Amino acid sequence: MSEQFDAHRLGLSLTWQTRVSYHGLMTQKLTTKFIETRKPEPDKRVDYRDKVVPGLVLRVNKSGTKTFSFHKRINGKMKRLTIGQFGPFSLSEARDRARQIHYEVETGRFEQNTGIEFEAKLTLGDVIPDYIEKYAKVHNRDHERKEAQLAKFSTLHEKRIDEIKRADVVKACDIIQKSAPIGVNRALAHLKHLMSWSVERGIIDASPIAGMKPPSKEKPRERVLSNDELSVLWAACDDEGYPFGDCMKLLMLSGQRRAEVAEMRWSEIDLENRLWSLPSQRAKNGRQHTVPIADAMLDVLRRVPRFLNSDFVFTTKGTTPISGFGRLKKRLDKSFHVDAAPWTPHDLRRTMSTNMAQLGVPQPVTEALLNHKTGVVSGVAAIYNVYSYADEKREALGAWSQHVMKLIRLKNDANKTEITKASR
Numbered sequence: 001m002s003e004q005f006d007a008h009r010l011g012l013s014l015t016w017q018t019r020v021s022y023h024g025l026m027t028q029k030l031t032t033k034f035i036e037t038r039k040p041e042p043d044k045r046v047d048y049r050d051k052v053v054p055g056l057v058l059r060v061n062k063s064g065t066k067t068f069s070f071h072k073r074i075n076g077k078m079k080r081l082t083i084g085q086f087g088p089f090s091l092s093e094a095r096d097r098a099r100q101i102h103y104e105v106e107t108g109r110f111e112q113n114t115g116i117e118f119e120a121k122l123t124l125g126d127v128i129p130d131y132i133e134k135y136a137k138v139h140n141r142d143h144e145r146k147e148a149q150l151a152k153f154s155t156l157h158e159k160r161i162d163e164i165k166r167a168d169v170v171k172a173c174d175i176i177q178k179s180a181p182i183g184v185n186r187a188l189a190h191l192k193h194l195m196s197w198s199v200e201r202g203i204i205d206a207s208p209i210a211g212m213k214p215p216s217k218e219k220p221r222e223r224v225l226s227n228d229e230l231s232v233l234w235a236a237c238d239d240e241g242y243p244f245g246d247c248m249k250l251l252m253l254s255g256q257r258r259a260e261v262a263e264m265r266w267s268e269i270d271l272e273n274r275l276w277s278l279p280s281q282r283a284k285n286g287r288q289h290t291v292p293i294a295d296a297m298l299d300v301l302r303r304v305p306r307f308l309n310s311d312f313v314f315t316t317k318g319t320t321p322i323s324g325f326g327r328l329k330k331r332l333d334k335s336f337h338v339d340a341a342p343w344t345p346h347d348l349r350r351t352m353s354t355n356m357a358q359l360g361v362p363q364p365v366t367e368a369l370l371n372h373k374t375g376v377v378s379g380v381a382a383i384y385n386v387y388s389y390a391d392e393k394r395e396a397l398g399a400w401s402q403h404v405m406k407l408i409r410l411k412n413d414a415n416k417t418e419i420t421k422a423s424r
Contacts, residue, residue: 026046026047027049027051028048028049028050028051028058029050029051029052030048030050030052030091031091032090032091035058038058038060038066039060040060040061040063040064041060042062043062043151044062045060045062045157046059046060047059047060048060049071050095050098052095053095054098054102055070055071055072055098055101055102056068056070056095056098057069057071057080058086061125061157061158062151062154062157063154063155063157063158065085065158066085066086066087067082067083067085067158068083068084068085068086068094068097068098069081069082069083070097070098070101070102072101072102083097085158122160122161122162122203123158123159123160123161124153124156124157124158124159124160124161124164125157125158126161127161127194127203128147128150128151128194131150131194131197132146132150135197142259149183149187150187150190150191152180152184153169153176153187153191155171155172155175156168156169156172161198161203161204162203162204164208165208166208166209166212168208169188169191169208170212173187173188173215174215177215177216181216184214184215184216185214185215185218188209188212188214188215189214191209192209192212195207195208195209196210221344221346221347222350223343223347223350224347224350224354225343227407228411229340229343230351230404230407232335232336233252233332233335234249234252234404234407234408234411235335235408235411236331236332236334236335237249237252240328240331240332242303242305243304243314243315243316243322244314244322244325244328246303246314247261247262247314247322248328248332250264250300250301251348252348252352252404253294253297253300253397253400253401254291254297254397255349255352255353255369255370255397255400256278256291256349256370258325258346260278260283261314262314262321262322262325263312263314264276264312264321265311265312266306266311266312266313269293269301269313271298274292274293274294274298275292276290276293277290278290278291278371283371285372287371289371290390290393291369291393291397292390292397292398294394294397294400294401295398295401295402296401296402296404296405297397297401301313325345329344349370352370353366353370356369356396356399359396359400359403361396361399361400364389365389365392365393365396366396368389368392369389369393369396369397
């Protein structure tokens, strides 16, 4: 142990510990067989603290890579020192290096011998949780989706963010594109924003992907559900019941965005005046919005059970709004014809818009109902815009609700006729 510790010579990197603590680590006597048989978790990375050498930690990443690191509180701050990946480094070598680092820290020679006591060499995996906590949770309503998109770049998570090159991101995008031909564009957009944020924070000097074009060409969606499909969907929602079925019914009837309806609060609803007031912090475009409550919408809301001491309209626990729309979509799809074109909940907005045009609703009224930004307004004009077209919006949404209810009645009548014929 007389050899002086030199992190640069050993190829080690020091990073600030942002989320990992000993309280969150599993303790395990590491063995080569144990490490070799560890399978990656699909939705999280897992850390194991070695029982043999204090401070030695094995991290199993979602990508399957296994990395040794040393965790130690130095001058009051927890540090994570990356030793290297399992494979190039054996368990025995990792333990030797961990003992060496521990000796240098305990004898007070760590900073003197390394000169990097305050040098933060952050990996992309270190920056992501910091970005989510300090930016996404503050500015983005759907920060979990942003976190999920960034998780797709798992092949870059262990790479120092200041060493990531455009070619690295291109290669990562090629991998993502195989399973998500269009989704790769969303993932890249989120990574570009993280890189720009990192520049502003002084973490990196310049973004390596500034100006990088989306890998896939996108065509504007044109999917509009047919009258028969709307009837089928409504019946499927009847079978689904509360909370998901009723939530989908309001999506159909209101034309609002999925998250805006799913996270609806009772405090936003005025049943007496039949108005739903969506606050700016919940609207995707950041603009306050009022939605008239048509008769069919009122019928749905009056049947919805209310959780004690909960403000959420659609909830299973009372403490959080509903989620899991991917599983819901799979259940609803079983009611559609096997040859039906793929659809998404967002297509319901386009379906309402298209039908409103056929019902003779002026486009500005439809745009107001959908809360689309058609221009930049501020001050008194912005306040007025919240309540503009109030009468027209109520009339238009009433016409659309009547249209949907007529489709349901026709479908029910047709089903009764079929049952009657079959019973003869």
